[in-house]
Amino acid sequence: MKTTFLSNLSxxxxxxxxxxxxxKQKENVLTVSWAGIASSNPxxxxxxxNPKRFxxxxxxxxxxxxxxxxxxxxxxxxxxxxxxxGKNVDKFEIxxxxxxxxxxxxxxxxxECPVNFECKVYNxxxxxxxVLFVARIVNKYIDDEIKMEDIHEKLNPLIYFRPNxxxxxxxxxxxxxFTKNILPDDKLFLK
Amino acid sequence: MKTTFLSNLSxxxxxxxxxxxxxKQKENVLTVSWAGIASSNPxxxxxxxNPKRFxxxxxxxxxxxxxxxxxxxxxxxxxxxxxxxGKNVDKFEIxxxxxxxxxxxxxxxxxECPVNFECKVYNxxxxxxxVLFVARIVNKYIDDEIKMEDIHEKLNPLIYFRPNxxxxxxxxxxxxxFTKNILPDDKLFLK
Numbered sequence: 156m157k158t159t160f161l162s163n164l165s166x167x168x169x170x171x172x173x174x175x176x177x178x179k180q181k182e183n184v185l186t187v188s189w190a191g192i193a194s195s196n197p198x199x200x201x202x203x204x205n206p207k208r209f210x211x212x213x214x215x216x217x218x219x220x221x222x223x224x225x226x227x228x229x230x231x232x233x234x235x236x237x238x239x240x241g242k243n244v245d246k247f248e249i250x251x252x253x254x255x256x257x258x259x260x261x262x263x264x265x266x267e268c269p270v271n272f273e274c275k276v277y278n279x280x281x282x283x284x285x286v287l288f289v290a291r292i293v294n295k296y297i298d299d300e301i302k303m304e305d306i307h308e309k310l311n312p313l314i315y316f317r318p319n320x321x322x323x324x325x326x327x328x329x330x331x332x333f334t335k336n337i338l339p340d341d342k343l344f345l346k
Numbered sequence: 347m348k349t350t351f352l353s354n355l356s357x358x359x360x361x362x363x364x365x366x367x368x369x370k371q372k373e374n375v376l377t378v379s380w381a382g383i384a385s386s387n388p389x390x391x392x393x394x395x396n397p398k399r400f401x402x403x404x405x406x407x408x409x410x411x412x413x414x415x416x417x418x419x420x421x422x423x424x425x426x427x428x429x430x431x432g433k434n435v436d437k438f439e440i441x442x443x444x445x446x447x448x449x450x451x452x453x454x455x456x457x458e459c460p461v462n463f464e465c466k467v468y469n470x471x472x473x474x475x476x477v478l479f480v481a482r483i484v485n486k487y488i489d490d491e492i493k494m495e496d497i498h499e500k501l502n503p504l505i506y507f508r509p510n511x512x513x514x515x516x517x518x519x520x521x522x523x524f525t526k527n528i529l530p531d532d533k534l535f536l537k
Binding site: 156157158159160161162163164165166167168169170172188189190191192193194195196197198199200201203222224226227228229230231232234235237238239249250251252255266267270271277278280282283284285287289292294295296297298299303306307310312313314315316317318319320321322323324327328329330331332333334335337341342343344345346 | 347348349350353354355356357358359360379380381382383384385386388389390392413415418419420422423425428429430440441443446468469471473476478480483486487488489490494498501505506507508510511513519520521522523524525526528532533534537
């Protein structure tokens with residue numbers, strides 16, 4: 156049986172990214188978990204930002220941002236960058252993040268995140284409490300030492316399942332298409 | 347050191363939802379991992395769908411869909427609904443999913459998924475390989491027996507980190523705001 160509910164439980168679990176931005180010499184980093192893939196060719200992603208966040212106007216005005224995908228081990232820095240405002244503190248400095256710069260955007264990218272994207276805003280939609288930015292990924296970086304064959308272990312991402320952060324079990328449950336050979340008159344058994 | 351790369355690695359890891367739709371008496375269910383939260387008040391989410399998928403026109407024409415968040419134990423049905431087309435098979439039947447109906451949309455919802463949303467399409471953006479649907483969540487359901495205090499364990503969601511499905515470690519790494527008391531002149535240590 157089901158009941159309707161009104162709590163803030165929404166889509167779960169969510170990825171966690173560090174969004175970097177630059178505007179008028181000010182650089183900032185904000186943890187965002189409300190992000191999704193929007194298209195694969197060309198590549199687009201979405202991020203939802205509360206307009207009260209210091210990064211909001213920086214992204215709106217510069218029309219670009221960096222996406223930096225952190226490792227689970229740095230959960231303290233990740234939480235810090237989501238629960239403090241860049242208006243008052245230099246989050247790069249406190250967290251010890253090293254910056255590097257890409258080819259297409261002015262905003263810095265974060266060396267300690269193994270994967271980084273340079274993004275150009277394509278569209279933004281004001282939805283109420285949050286503004287949805289739809290952005291094109293124009294360039295992607297990965298740590299040199301990460302080989303595509305052991306990428307899942309090495310990237311070691313974390314997940315946000317409000318209000319908690321989790322890592323992934325290394326034991327996988329399956330892979331895309333592992334049920335390709337199930338026939339139309341087969342039956343699956345639900346748990 | 348970083349290198350630019352061109353592989354299909356995009357944002358990771360991603361949530362996994364079963365998107366239900368109805369159009370002209372035909373009902374379908376499609377596994378979608380390219381989804382994100384777009385706003386919290388009112389609540390909006392995004393899903394990206396390849397226009398070649400059978401569900402695409404159904405959602406475009408009906409302007410509504412259901413979001414059903416599955417449990418990790420049903421990974422076989424989840425993969426099946428993403429790697430087979432509803433054009434040729436009745437995926438509800440093969441997977442053994444029980445349907446129920448909400449108040450605001452015609453599309454069915456899935457009983458075996460502990461959380462379900464009724465969604466109305468607000469906007470769609472053609473981005474190339476995928477069309478991004480931005481939709482308002484107009485109603486939410488949860489299994490009666492799930493209490494908000496043990497929600498994380500009971501919901502037991504899965505994650506897609508292309509091409510693999512993973513469950514979440516039950517040991518959490520932290521919770522939102524656990525670094526609230528770090529002072530501006532403190533330093534964090536990165537791993």
